[in-house]
Amino acid sequence: MNTIWALAGVVIKELYRRKDFYVLFVLTALITIAAGMVNFFHDPKIVRYVKDICMLLIWVSALVIALITTARQIPAERESRTIFPLLAKPVTRWQFILGKFLGCWLASGIALLVFYIFFAIITGSREQNWPWLTYLQAIWLQWAMLAMVIALALLGSIISAAPSSTTTICFIAIAGILLVGGHLNTVALNQSQPLQTIFYTIYFLIPHLEWFDIRDRVVYDWGLVSWLDCVLATLYAAAYTGLFLLLTWIGFRRKSLNT
């Protein structure tokens, strides 16, 4: 476990010593503050718009941070050749994958926490309302969703050596799942065979990231998700994360590393 934590520690240090996170955070903060100053449609409940915009920015920023951080990990280790002294130590390839995953996941979690604290301060100062448990559920579910995204990006990074293409492909796939993944079963109903089977197969195979999106509950104060649903969603995320990590390890295990 020492090895995995050590590897994760380096990834976290990388996050806070690079500019990506700060740029995205400042951008989110500026847009949110600017949105908060505008009076949309003279609506007395203007804070809902601010919350909506801020939550959307948090989702996009967290996804970008997670994908960019993850996609470059293995290719950067190979390009700078640091993978060689690392794997020449008693580090197994499974530990290497797990360490990278844990580092990226924790780094994304830290970023997420900073974003949500900012969100809570901005909206709380306007509404004088602090629904901590709702925020906690929103962070947790988003973080669980990011675990699947990170594991998927790690898998992508051993297939494609260029971090930019891994990031782009993963971003398109994830955006696709978030936007249309949940509607594929409805689309399948209106199709003839074999398209119907294909759509259903995709529907049941893809990780349903949209289930982890409880932004509307936060924005419109719809209250808490049942804790049992949270536990089930966590188990679902853990299963997909495990599967993606296993596939990453299988792909990476036999890979020849030529110095």
Place this chain on the structure above:
Amino acid sequence: MSVILKTEKLRVEFTSHEFRQTKKVALVNLDMEVNTGEVFGFLGPNGAGKTTAINVLLGFVPPTRGAAYLFGIDVRQPIARQRIGYLPEMTYYYKFLTAEELLRFYAKIFGLPRMEADHRIDRLLKLVELEPARKRPIKSYSKGMQQRVGLAQALINNPDLLILDEPTSGLDPLGRMKVREIIQRLKNEGKTVFFSSHELGEVETVCDRVAIINQGELKASGRVSDLVAQHHANLEKAFLDIIGYQTQSAS
């Protein structure tokens, strides 16, 4: 004297997945032994198979046939690498870390207790003369300093065997001399050093024994003095004779 590194009939073949599948034989039945406490030079022209052999020893490339052992343990077992230190040819270490943080990271991988890690980091930074730059990010280091921080990371676990892949390549004469001095110091401490190099003068200075390979085959091995005496020439001439290179004047 016990054998610390051993290869037995080691064969490595690479298959190219390009337009036409071609098989390239990188190593052919390589038999080699390195004894405890010696400095062993692994020589050969570019593309001879030196790095491939090192890659097999470190578990990066699986052998097609044959076997390799470190401390009597098959190199495919990660535990075989517990007591070795490895310095790859020109590596660009995590540039956002300082030398101290880099060494602490590797110390954690070996599970060294905090006190022990602190002590070793201080000693190693002194050894590689990076003490004044220990808190500076690696991205601000020169090539020679990066190579020395690499040498320090290879020594963090106080290894019994050091594997160095062209440790002086790309360094200026001063950098080369510093690395050579460190190898000499390690030799005096009784460490076993296995290193590949093109610098025959350097090999002649520090090595007890050498092995010369060409096109994946072991062509000669033995004490430097014996090879030199056998070929009635210096190591460079002996090396060229062994790999079958005909100088213009000779031909």
